[in-house]
Amino acid sequence: MAEMTQRENIIEVKFLSVFYGQFQALKNVNINVQARKITALIGPSGCGKSTFLRALNRMNDLIEGARTEGQVVFDGKDIFEPDTDLLELRRKVGMVFQRPNPFPLSIFDNVTYGLRVHGQTARGFMEERLFRSLQAVNLWDELQDKLQANALSLTGEQQQRLCLARVLAVEPDVVLMDEPCSALDPTATARIEDLMYQLKEKYTIIIVTHNMQQAARVSDYTGYFLLGELVEFGETDQIFTSPRDRRTEDYVTGRFG
Amino acid sequence: MAGGNMIARHEGSDRLIKISLLVVAFSAVSVLVIITIFIFEQGLPIMMKYGLKNFLLGQNWFPSEKSFGLLPMIVGSLLVTLGALVIGVPLGLASAIFLTEFSNRRVSRFLKPVIELLAGIPSVVYGFLGLMFLVPFIREKFGGSGLSVLAASIILGIMILPTIISISIDSIRAVPDSYREGSIALGATRWQTVRMVVLPAARSGLVAGIILGMGRAIGETMAVIMVAGNAADIPGSLLAPVRTLTSNIALEMAYASGEHREALFATGVVLFVIIMILNFLANLAARKQYRKK
Ligand SMILES: Nc1ncnc2c1ncn2[C@@H]1O[C@H](COP(=O)(O)OP(=O)(O)OP(=O)(O)O)[C@@H](O)[C@H]1O
Numbered sequence: 001m002a003e004m005t006q007r008e009n010i011i012e013v014k015f016l017s018v019f020y021g022q023f024q025a026l027k028n029v030n031i032n033v034q035a036r037k038i039t040a041l042i043g044p045s046g047c048g049k050s051t052f053l054r055a056l057n058r059m060n061d062l063i064e065g066a067r068t069e070g071q072v073v074f075d076g077k078d079i080f081e082p083d084t085d086l087l088e089l090r091r092k093v094g095m096v097f098q099r100p101n102p103f104p105l106s107i108f109d110n111v112t113y114g115l116r117v118h119g120q121t122a123r124g125f126m127e128e129r130l131f132r133s134l135q136a137v138n139l140w141d142e143l144q145d146k147l148q149a150n151a152l153s154l155t156g157e158q159q160q161r162l163c164l165a166r167v168l169a170v171e172p173d174v175v176l177m178d179e180p181c182s183a184l185d186p187t188a189t190a191r192i193e194d195l196m197y198q199l200k201e202k203y204t205i206i207i208v209t210h211n212m213q214q215a216a217r218v219s220d221y222t223g224y225f226l227l228g229e230l231v232e233f234g235e236t237d238q239i240f241t242s243p244r245d246r247r248t249e250d251y252v253t254g255r256f257g
Numbered sequence: 258m259a260g261g262n263m264i265a266r267h268e269g270s271d272r273l274i275k276i277s278l279l280v281v282a283f284s285a286v287s288v289l290v291i292i293t294i295f296i297f298e299q300g301l302p303i304m305m306k307y308g309l310k311n312f313l314l315g316q317n318w319f320p321s322e323k324s325f326g327l328l329p330m331i332v333g334s335l336l337v338t339l340g341a342l343v344i345g346v347p348l349g350l351a352s353a354i355f356l357t358e359f360s361n362r363r364v365s366r367f368l369k370p371v372i373e374l375l376a377g378i379p380s381v382v383y384g385f386l387g388l389m390f391l392v393p394f395i396r397e398k399f400g401g402s403g404l405s406v407l408a409a410s411i412i413l414g415i416m417i418l419p420t421i422i423s424i425s426i427d428s429i430r431a432v433p434d435s436y437r438e439g440s441i442a443l444g445a446t447r448w449q450t451v452r453m454v455v456l457p458a459a460r461s462g463l464v465a466g467i468i469l470g471m472g473r474a475i476g477e478t479m480a481v482i483m484v485a486g487n488a489a490d491i492p493g494s495l496l497a498p499v500r501t502l503t504s505n506i507a508l509e510m511a512y513a514s515g516e517h518r519e520a521l522f523a524t525g526v527v528l529f530v531i532i533m534i535l536n537f538l539a540n541l542a543a544r545k546q547y548r549k550k
């Protein structure tokens with residue numbers, strides 16, 4: 001795995017700091033995220049992983065009192081520039097949440113939601129995207145006959161896959177996943193991990209996880225956060241086998257805290 | 258052992274509470290049933306005697322001449338209720354949406370109790386304000402006496418606002434934030450999020466609020482009597498006077514006797530049935546729409 005072919009940064013994070021009021025949740029974080037790779041973010045609770053993820057699609061904007069410094073360069077442009085098209089940014093940088101949150105609408109309406117929001121409402125177009133996204137998350141065979149059923153009637157795993165399909169339907173470049181498996185059982189988790197593996201052919205995935213085995217299994221790169229700092233970032237093999245920082249070593253070997 | 262004893266005693270008091278709640282619930286329901294039976298018992302015979310058709314479709318209400326046509330009042334009640342909804346529902350929903358989704362928390366924390374206070378103002382006050390300001394305004398702007406369908410609709414529309422707003426606010430607030438986040442994260446605007454996710458998710462609560470508002474409008478009496486003109490004719494325009502079913506009872510009960518009195522009970526029966534039908538339809542509409550989505 002050692003020397004990758006040519007590297008392509010899709011996101012360059014430079015000196016990113018995020019504050020909630022007086023409290024600094026992220027401190028001068030620098031990361032280059034490689035395109036079409038899986039990047040895992042690990043670290044103990046409350047160390048700023050979600051905050052980091054939510055900075056990348058500017059979801060922190062919704063939080064009253066949240067303030068950001070530094071740069072996130074995506075598509076060659078700093079997303080914090082005032083003229084950024086937020087709606088377009090969020091289309092290109094999709095997000096899957098910790099708890100599956102399908103809308104209480106039909107499966108069809110859930111998957112096509114992003115399309116309708118972005119004005120792409122031609123019937124044939126929507127159906128084609130619906131088909132492709134449900135296929136991509138391996139739900140098409142199960143659900144093709146009940147597209148009008150309420151999404152809340154699905155199992156937790158199906159709901160999470162649906163949420164992923166909902167993101168894929170708008171053809172993002174990057175998919176952010178915040179502990180996407182934490183509400184799922186181990187078999188469902190394994191299947192979602194398989195899925196991530198398939199998806200990285202086309203998408204850049206950044207996943208936050210509490211589960212170090214998961215990070216080791218699925219990711220190409222790993223970043224270790226501690227108290228708002230990015231302690232170490234590198235290829236996953238290296239982070240888990242020969243961490244450079246003492247604190248990383250303590251964490252990945254389970255000696256933490 | 259003491260533990261077992263405690264559990265037994267707990268079960269005993271549980272039983273007691275259950276039984277007393279049952280008794281309370283049962284007596285509340287039976288009072289309602291008794292009232293209903295009484296109204297029907299008083300009102301139905303005369304309807305049978307003069308014919309259901311004459312009651313429901315007759316256009317002349319001359320109790321002294323044994324002419325008991327309720328159609329003008331039925332039309333009147335439906336008209337002013339519809340008018341109230343046309344005014345109250347959009348305003349109420351818009352206010353609720355604004356207060357929950359587009360204003361900062363302090364504003365809505367302050368305004369919601371104020372709005373709920375409006376629900377506590379006695380209807381005679383609304384009627385009086387209507388008579389003093391709204392009726393003259395309509396008279397000057399649009400002509401006629403001002404005592405009209407329009408005046409009654411506007412007053413009722415305002416009166417049902419607190420109900421609609423406060424129930425809508427509660428049901429919109431009950432929509433989990435995770436839906437909003439999911440929508441925004443897909444690149445939706447706030448308004449799209451409200452329209453396409455929040456409102457559908459809150460639908461059953463919103464419909465409940467509208468039904469309650471509708472119930473209040475069709476049952477309201479005093480304020481309507483004061484601004485509606487009360488002529489027992491089918492109104493020819495929004496500016497014509499109108500008499501509702503409730504007004505019909507309230508206006509004549511003081512001196513009605515014999516068959517006249519029974520005809521007023523019959524008015525009550527009709528009102529009762531109309532309210533049941535409207536509730537049923539509203540519920541049906543809510544459910545059907547939900548399945549379509
Ligand atoms: N909306 C907020 N307002 C104030 N402080 C916040 C807010 N959200 C998060 N924080 C704080 O910022 C810090 C980082 O939170 P964050 O959610 O990013 O951590 P995390 O690494 O994702 O934790 P977890 O593993 O528990 O999900 C925490 O100390 C948290 O208390």
Ligand SMILES: [Mg+2]
Binds near residue numbers: 049050051178
């Ligand atoms: Mg988190």
